Amino acid sequence: MIKFLHCADLHLDSPFKGLSSLPEGMLKRLFESTFLSFNRLVDIAIQEKVDFVIIAGDLYNSGQRSLKAQSFLKTCFTKLASHHIEVYIVHGNHDPLDGQWVALDWPKNVHFFQESSVQSLYYEKEGMKIACLHGFSYETSAVTDNRTIHFPEKQDDLYHIGILHGQADGYSGHSRYAPFLLSELLKKDYDYWALGHIHKKMDLHDEPPVRYSGNIQGRHSGETGEKGGYIVTLNGSEASSVFHATSDIEWHEVMVECDEVEHLQEVITLCEKIKDTYRNPHKGIFLTIRLIGSTPLYEELLDGVFLEDLEEILREEDAEVSFVHTVSLKNDVRPAIQDELSIKQSLFFQDIMKVLKDERELETALSELKTHRTARKFLSLDEEDWEDVKKQAEQLLLAELYKG
The missing domain is CATH 3.60.21.10 (Metallo-dependent phosphatases)
Structure with missing residues (x-):
């Protein structure tokens, strides 16, 4: 043995x-x-x-x-x-x-x-x-x-x-x-x-x-x-x-469902509650909170000021053993289902999504950026990073068309 x-x-x-x-x-x-x-x-x-x-x-x-x-x-x-x-x-x-x-x-x-x-x-x-x-x-x-x-x-x-x-x-x-x-x-x-x-x-x-x-x-x-x-x-x-x-600090990501929320205070309460569930008496936690779901608060949650303030509320400054520090608050909520369907049926949205899903089209779109001395440093991403970029692009497009 x-x-x-x-x-x-x-x-x-x-x-x-x-x-x-x-x-x-x-x-x-x-x-x-x-x-x-x-x-x-x-x-x-x-x-x-x-x-x-x-x-x-x-x-x-x-x-x-x-x-x-x-x-x-x-x-x-x-x-x-x-x-x-x-x-x-x-x-x-x-x-x-x-x-x-x-x-x-x-x-x-x-x-x-x-x-x-x-x-x-x-x-x-x-x-x-x-x-x-x-x-x-x-x-x-x-x-x-x-x-x-x-x-x-x-x-x-x-x-x-x-x-x-x-x-x-x-x-x-x-x-x-x-x-x-x-x-x-x-x-x-x-x-x-x-x-x-x-x-x-x-x-x-x-x-x-x-x-x-x-x-x-x-x-x-x-x-x-x-x-x-x-x-x-x-x-x-x-x-x-x-x-x-044995790690002294752990990283975690948690999803906060916003389908049922009707007031911004409910979003704050949900985030605070879920954050407390990650507290560990023996180690520090770095937490990414991702807001998800279709919600009537979609337009209000597009307000960057509210999200910045919420992120500050959720952060801890103390480096005690059992801290839970929110390193990032990500907004992935979507409009109410009927609004999202209406936007996604538009030809413009469909055309842009085709580009994002077609590797050749994406490569063509990025070719000029890759010749830029500064920009090309940020394009050496792995597969998971690219998927995140595509997801963010879809979210931004959805938000702009919703506001438009």
Whole structure:
């Protein structure tokens, strides 16, 4: 039997862009949150008496690793060494081998996969080989070829674990680095696949487990929910896992239905009530509230002043442990159904929606913007961002035609 911690995507020193308007105490706490989350994982690994820790890439947020982040990791790894816990690490697209850093002497329990080709490292216990771990590190920030063919197949009775920082075929939302097919991984007959790169915990397969642990701390409103790592136990052919949430701050998005509301005070009350349901005594919450539904208050809710005032009411300035801070209030309400149907039947609305849904038409419409030095910086959006842009465009169009 072996027990280990699987985590990935620490992103220490993450800059948390676009959040400078947060209260100073919250911003400071957010900057330290990645460090605190990993420190908690280290403590859990020690409490659980694991044999080793696996970090499946992106320890740092960029190739230029700060001395602070490296020193922090060295302290954590030294702490693990004092409890006879080994550490196995691959580098991903954010912290590739060609990055710049201060060369530190790492404790002997730390094992880096130092090659861009697949390496195999053994874990030994009481002088006996118990497990074999296979993995590779990114040589540059963009590894776009499929390297799963180079992982050797299991040929013995040891536990075999694959460590891979990459994107499963068919999954969108992240850069398509080190792509792979699930079927290719299963052919290796490994006992566990520790995946990194996708910032959402998910199981691609149960027996054997093929798993993304997700990142350890949400960094923006698109990285919602619990973040942390898995304690995994392999016992013969059986595998069991327990997820441990360790992030100090969680991001959540909640929908507030406005179908039945008749007065603006009801909107305020609904938002305040739902906000209180997210309060957690052990962590801070950053909340996005989205107003939805068809409502007779549609015209009144188009008033930006009311929404700005409501957003201020819902915000908390205190960085206490259990704060719930509304980072964004989004208005996605629609007119009463009969008004919306009337607008959507107009030829103008239908023509514009055809452009939004046709990728070629959209590309033509954006081609001129992409030649603009400043504008093109804001057009490198992933699929989820584009869907949000299209949704906002439809909302704006609906609002303008309603007012017109």
